[in-house]
Amino acid sequence: MTGFIDGCGILTYHTTPRARQLTVVFGARAAAEHRDVLDRLRTFFAGAGRIYGASGRVASGRARRSHLLRIVRPIELMRVVRHLDEFPLQGPRAECYAVWREMVVVRAAYHRTAAPERLFGLARRLSALSSTGRMRRSTRGEPRRDPDASA
DSSP: OHHHHHHHEEEEEEEOTTTOOEEEEEEEEEEGGGHHHHHHHHHHTTTOSEEEEEEEEOTTSOEEEEEEEEEOOHHHHHHHHHHHHHSOOOSTHHHHHHHHHHHHHHHHHTTTSOOOHHHHHHHHHHHHHOTTTTEEEOTTSOEEEOTTSOO
């Protein structure tokens, strides 16, 4: 599983625009014809998360159907952490994982309360390590700049 996560795993977070809430997210995306891989990953993590249908565009501009496994509950994220602690990532995501893991631990300690500033500091570090930059999506889906990111 670690190899699949190293290649297709998503270690990220989501912020809400007004409530100053931060949700730590583990995800994995697979082409529609490979949904069974996500089903097995979800089963491996004891039914954690949900699988959603998703669509996107490939380089040619054609639509491409895919599925996304998304895990956000702190207790379920800890299952991912336990696995990745036992079988560490070996690629470039290893450094991202160290920051993301700390975010999971902090979020679990403050579950259902306002996110502490420490969590937003970790989010800035994860964004700096991420190849996707600092763009985030709000709860309504419109792109916005992370308010805590330095310019």
